[in-house]
Amino acid sequence: MSNRPFAQLQAAAIDGRTRTVFYRQTQLEKLHKSLVSNASEIVDAIVADAGLSRTEAQIEYSLALTAVRERFAELEPKKELENEYAIARGEDAGSLRLGYGTVYIKASADHTPFYSAIAPLSAAIAAGNCVVLQIENSLRSLPAILRNTLKSALDNDTFDIAQQPVQDASFLSGCLQVVQDGSVDGAAAQNQLVSKAGSITAAIVDRTANLDETAKALVNARFSFNGKSPYAPDVIFINEFTKKDFLQALLRHSVSFDEVVEREKSPTRRTGRENGIRDLISSLQKDGSGRVIAQESNRAILEVTKRSTSLLKNKISEPVLLVHSVKSLDDAIDFINNNGNELLAAYHFGENAQCKYLSQFVSSQVSYVNHIPAELLVGPAFPVGHPVTSTRYPTALFTRPTPAFVTNTTQSKTVESALNGASKSEKSTAVQTLYSQAVADLPAAHKRPKQLKAAFGFFEQSMLFNLGFVLLSTGATIAATVILGKRARAYYSH
Secondary structure: OOOOOOHHHHHHHHHHHHHHHHHHHHHHHHHHHHHHHHHHHHHHHHHHHHOOHHHHHHHHHHHHHHHHHHHHHHHHHHOOOHHOOOOHHHEEEEEEEEEEOOEEEOOOOOHHHHHHHHHHHHHHHOOEEEEEOOOOOOHHHHHHHHHHHHHHHHHOEEEEEEOOOOOOOOHOOOOEEEOOOOOOOOOOOOOOOOOOOOOEEEEEEEOOOOHHHHHHHHHHHHHHHHOOOOOOEEEEEEEHHHHHHHHHHHHHHHHOOHHHHHHHHHHHHHHHHHHHHHHHHHHHHHHEEEEEEOOOOOOOOEEOOOOHHHHOOOOOOOEEEEEEOOOOOOHHHHHHHHOOOEOOEEEOOOHHHHHHHHHHHOOOEEEEOOOOOOHHHOOOOOOOOOOOOOOOOOHHHHHOOOEEEEOOHHHHHHHHHHOOOOOOOHHHHHHHHHHHHHHHHOOOOOOOOOOOOOOHHHHHHHHHHHHHHHHHHHHHHHHHHHHHHHHHHHHHOO
């Protein structure tokens, strides 16, 4: 037993210690209390390590503790006990779920690492799992603080820390893995919750959008948290007819972007950020693929003019805003989808009809219309293949369905009679019943309701406009031909 990695956790998972709802409540209470008592030290460490403003650090800390509170509030002992003893009462327990047993969390170290660790940790505990959290040795302040805080707060028989990536194949295959750094090649395995950290996030701005409000939202999303959020827009596609006005709006909001917050940021982290900005600008200028709209030490706005450049296909991890003009919505859709990779997120700005069209045809894990949720910028990308909701790591993700049934359905009884009826007649009757039900006509389909009035949307209007233009042009041509013909006849008649 001692040669197995995290042997004490695997033993606790086997004996079901974490299944008790009261045990889970106690662990979350201790976790929350410990994090609260070390609040100042944790926030200071976030500021020092990541170079964030104190405001941004406090937001990250607050959202992490909110996740703990929400997972704790979801635990309802009375309801869970009712579900647990449903079978004993002779009732079905079709919605019963249990934790996986052991969860291994490989949290992101590059962006909001505190929230990235605490959010899945609290959900895994709430679901009734033993947890291994990877916190590698580092010269930064937060890892040491987090390691000491968690080890003193949580039960060491059900929680442990890995100081380097776990390599043991038998352990990894037997637990649920949370991988936030995108280090999994190909599709995620059934026991993996994988965040595709390298997927592109894009914004499409139609000419019907409110350019000032749109520019403000995109500037804030791109430049907050040093531009490292996976949900910060990597590229903005703007309609070419409104590009000039939009770029001016971007410049206005870039200049006014919370300079107080910027001055709060740790000077020890600015050098790396400046180098990253210079590298992107150098790449842009080297192949002549665009121009610099604005450049400061802490941010830049670049216009990309050549679609062949890799800048439009790569993830941006610096406070740099890329803008590329398109001729139409379809032009933007074709360019995005032809790249072959689904967007991590798409932000659509414009009237609802245009945004509906974009969200329908742009391949993306999630779409947001005329807004960017600010809390989305904190934490890793949502796990691939699972719904994007207001909760990054719902408790249900760390459980597996374990339904139990007492009652026998009518169909099951009929099939049983067909297979094992007491007599040939009983079997024949049961088979005939199944057959009759199977070949019966389907219920009447709902017919499409008749339109009493023509409902013209954006694209129908465009079609009619083009048709009208063609008819007008044709009519003018015919009229000109008739007039010329009359003049010719009059000329020759004289």
